[in-house]
Amino acid sequence: METTGARWSLAGLLGIWSATRIVLLLLVFKVWVFPGPDVTSDVAVIYQGWSEVLGTGSFPQSDVTWQYPPAAALAILSPKLLFHLDYASAFFVLAFTADLAVLALLLYTGPRPGRSMRGAWVWAVGVPLLGPTVYARYDVMVTAVAVASLLAGARHPRALGALAAFGALLKVWPVLLLVAVRDRTAWASAAVTGAVLAALFAAGMPGAFAFLTFQRDRGTEVESLGALVFHVARHHGWDGEVLLNYGSVEFLGPYVDVVSTAALVLSALAFGWLLLWRLRARRFRSHTVADAAFVAVLLFTTTSRVISPQYLVWLVGLAAVCLCFRGSRMGPPVLALLAACLVTMLEFPLWFAHVVASDGLGITLLSVRNGLLVLATVLAARVLWRSTVSGAAATPLPAQATRTRETSLPS
Template sequence: MTGAPGAKVPYALLGVWALTRLVLLLFVFKVFVFPGPDVTSDVSVIYHGWYETLLEGAFPLNDVTWQYPPAAAFAILSPALLPFLGYASAFFVLAFLADLSVLVLLEYAGGRPGRTPRGAWVWAVGVPLLGPTVYARYDVMVTAVAVAALLAGLRHPRVLGTLAGLGALVKVWPVLLLWGVSKRKPWVSAAVTAASLSLLFGVAMPGAFAFLAFQRDRGTEVESLGALVFHIARHFGWNGKVLLHYGSVEFVGPYVEVVSTAALLLTAVAFGWLLMWRLRARRFLSHTVADAAFVAVLMFTATSRVVSPQYMVWLVGLAAVCLVFRGSRMVLPAALVLAAAFVTVLEFPLWFAHVVASDALGITLLVVRNGLLVAAATTGAVRLWRDTVPYASLTPLPGQAARTREPLVS
């Protein structure tokens, strides 16, 4: 694990990673029991059920919790690669290997000229802050694809596009990896990959895109920014309920649809800002793709109707890629994301009962976590704008003038 000949083995990094991952494995294999709801049941019950259906050549259309693009089937079916293990055990091992692959990629990239080992440390420290949920969801696998795409982008733009297209058909958000790309090749590769896979699934398996209807019908999940309206309203007589709805714990009752619509409008505003940035940006540096992807995913996560704990894995991974680049301006937003990750494990699963009850502790945790995400998205957007839009600020960020302009992708 080294990015340059003769570089020292990063024993401290490897030690921290190994120790923290051992603890995560002990939790998901239930050698020790992590406080709060059992986060592994999604794998042993829901994922395993989908696995059985997918093996029959069809998507689980009778299950509204199936809300993923068709290539998510690859992740759900992946435990078949380890037939000597039970489904859940194989899944946990594969999640562990995906985690390891991200560390290797970040450490290798961090040893190259103009790069730093900060990214590998962000990943090593940030992932365990989320607790065992990381290994009990397939998001770490998607994040591994996204990290590989961004790190390959400078030298192999078509690889960036291909992996982004694949990732988009696994969990949608990796399409945002292309937001800061200034050349055509990655976009073409992504379009070809996504179109080919879509056609393949559409022909081979019925219901490949039924997930779109299930996503459309989702409400306001209790951990989202908009949910704070109802957490507070419950103390003033609002008579709605908290129910397991479309696979997540959501508010159901008066005005929920209004708040959900407001969240969609906030997402539209975020998209509008990103579009304006894309039209105004002129300085595309070596770190711009990673910085832009990080900011884009931050903005869409913070404004989403659903902010599940596993979403934080995406942000930790993208923050880690940003900090591989010495010139990245995302140090503060990355630190805010790490803080938000720690608060996330407190609100789920540790004290999730307080969140569901909308008591003082639950509301405080959500205000802090969501506030950190909003702050990270805001500061990230400002720094991205100043870094890439000419004359956007009369006072350059420290070190801005000294950075070398490198082409992003060709």
């Protein structure tokens, strides 16, 4: 009976994943048109334009919208491998392939001792809640690298470090995967991989690190936590404006620099909390690395000056890895995150015009979405602290002993 139930559960999971991904593909290929702004224009116009510049052997260093680390060039150029398709179509196919790769990794690890199929369910359900934006940005590819890194970490620390470093050179945030890693070989692997790749890009392509300046000069994006101040202020005489700036829709005007600075301060405080947690943590279990990475990315996403919809793809991937482990207690914050994903699709692209207009619906959607992200962050940080710091401290198990203990757990 248990085997039959498991088969039905797997069939249901695969059915939901297949049905929702078919819908996503129909939307990005415009067989069906999703209401709101065309989310595929970034691929067909911006990404394709970058690919033409990158194809000449140089980064688009004169374009302030290029705000990505050097390895992002690989993601932008990758559609050219499918030469029989036009650029946008090839990109959507590769995004779908990355989505499939994540599912395959989660399905592979789910039945193992000490693991769970909950993670595969989170990925299957969470991704479509964000709508067609998922396949129209390269973030799903970065997330696939991050998921592979965390799932490889328990048995292959060198692979964890190398993949985390590669991910960081794709889009910076995967460096946070290492926040709870204690294995020196993982750190050494990350350092060597990062240094070698960075040197190769710097030597081979001009403008590899121009993105650092462009990121520094960004303002407060209209979907961020701090942006709520200006959404409300517009109804009380604030005379700023909303414009496309540095590749995103941002507030420009009086006091924007103050709110942007406050966001940076909040991020610094988040880093301080992570440092304090790392110094105080005493119990490291098989799921701690994934839990800590989830908390770290939540902290820096929620406090960021920019919260683009595709950022939540990262969080869904990390949440899925957390719940792959039976011992993880990240269920409540993951539920809050999934609710935030649904509201995110409502605010972008469905009713983004209301967000830009700062009307009642737009402010409500942002308040709910950002409130859910704050809730998920607080809950996740509390779970991490209680599971590793609070209570009687236990002596950490050596890595080999931990792996032996994991393999002895009942499936």
